Amino acid sequence: IAERRRQAAAEAAAEERRKREEQRRAEAALKAEQAADLKAKREEMAAMKQGAHAALKAATANFHKAINAESDYKEKWKQIVSMRDSAKHLGNATVKAQHATRMKFSVMMVCEMRLKLRDDKPEEETFRDIVHEALEVEWQVLSKSREELQELSRQGDECRQEMLHCEAMLVTGPSRENVKARQKVTASLPKLATRSLYAAPSIEELLAKSYELVEKAAKITEDAEEAVLRTDDECAKASAHTTACFDKRKTQTDTHRKNLEKVKKEAKATISDAEKRLSMLTMRAHKTPETPRSAAETQAQVQAAEDFINQLKAGKRRIETDYRLKTSSFRIDKSCRELTKVRAGTHVSSLHPIALGSSQSSPNLTGG
Numbered sequence: 001i002a003e004r005r006r007q008a009a010a011e012a013a014a015e016e017r018r019k020r021e022e023q024r025r026a027e028a029a030l031k032a033e034q035a036a037d038l039k040a041k042r043e044e045m046a047a048m049k050q051g052a053h054a055a056l057k058a059a060t061a062n063f064h065k066a067i068n069a070e071s072d073y074k075e076k077w078k079q080i081v082s083m084r085d086s087a088k089h090l091g092n093a094t095v096k097a098q099h100a101t102r103m104k105f106s107v108m109m110v111c112e113m114r115l116k117l118r119d120d121k122p123e124e125e126t127f128r129d130i131v132h133e134a135l136e137v138e139w140q141v142l143s144k145s146r147e148e149l150q151e152l153s154r155q156g157d158e159c160r161q162e163m164l165h166c167e168a169m170l171v172t173g174p175s176r177e178n179v180k181a182r183q184k185v186t187a188s189l190p191k192l193a194t195r196s197l198y199a200a201p202s203i204e205e206l207l208a209k210s211y212e213l214v215e216k217a218a219k220i221t222e223d224a225e226e227a228v229l230r231t232d233d234e235c236a237k238a239s240a241h242t243t244a245c246f247d248k249r250k251t252q253t254d255t256h257r258k259n260l261e262k263v264k265k266e267a268k269a270t271i272s273d274a275e276k277r278l279s280m281l282t283m284r285a286h287k288t289p290e291t292p293r294s295a296a297e298t299q300a301q302v303q304a305a306e307d308f309i310n311q312l313k314a315g316k317r318r319i320e321t322d323y324r325l326k327t328s329s330f331r332i333d334k335s336c337r338e339l340t341k342v343r344a345g346t347h348v349s350s351l352h353p354i355a356l357g358s359s360q361s362s363p364n365l366t367g368g
């Protein structure tokens with residue numbers, strides 16, 4: 001009996017240990033499963049957080065990219081509008097400069113024709129006077145002004161063409177970028193087109209160039225407008241000085257002509273009186289008996305009177321020649337003074353700055 005009780009107790013203890021081992025194993029398995037589930041959930045949470053962070057980062061990058069693209073777009077069109085305005089102002093200034101150049105050409109033709117007409121004067125009247133100097137100065141001022149205005153017009157046209165090209169490149173920039181993007185994934189584009197695409201400047205380079213062109217256009221516009229006003233003033237002053245010199249020369253020549261006419265009348269009267277005296281001496285020599293001595297004296301008086309008359313006639317001829325020359329010079333200067341742009345329009349320019357100083361040197365009529 002005792003042995004059976006002991007064996008039953010041993011079996012009960014063994015059963016109890018087996019149950020406790022099974023319970024421990026079950027608890028260990030449950031803990032392992034729970035730990036695996038927890039780890040899986042933690043990994044899933046970490047992956048979700050990482051994905052959310054990447055999505056946020058991508059969204060932020062796309063937002064900044066959109067903002068930058070919008071800013072670049074606004075800046076691009078702002079510069080395009082600025083270039084168009086600058087081109088408009090520059091075009092107006094260039095047109096003004098070209099108009100001023102054409103107007104000065106007609107005045108220069110008048111100046112050249114005046115010089116040509118004055119070169120056709122008699123040789124005795126061809127000398128360098130205040131009018132000739134004033135015409136040379138006016139021609140130089142007109143020529144220099146036209147060259148300056150023509151150069152500004154050329155620079156303005158060149159700058160406007162550069163702005164038009166830069167504007168076209170800015171407008172077509174997105175198309176080039178799209179073609180470049182497609183070209184990266186395809187090889188069907190021709191090599192020449194590919195080279196031209198990559199040779200074209202970038203949008204940033206075009207924007208930088210647009211700023212330079214706008215500044216350059218503003219400078220040329222300012223210079224052209226200032227040059228038009230300044231050259232107009234300089235040419236007007238030179239023309240006014242030439243007109244004043246013509247008037248002064250006309251007054252001098254007219255006064256000299258009047259003096260010559262007065263001297264010519266006096267010489268004519270003196271010759272008439274001398275011829276009357278010679279006639280009386282000749283009649284007295286024929287009608288009055290004279291001694292050889294008195295006859296010799298009378299003959300000497302007659303000879304002196306004849307010499308005096310010859311001198312008077314020679315002087316009268318010189319006066320008449322001088323009067324004729326001064327009259328011709330007066331008429332030429334009057335024609336030059338009254339010369340119009342329409343009449344000078346038929347003149348073909350053939351002067352050169354070197355040829356302007358070819359006239360002979362001679363003093364003025366009055367020494368002034």
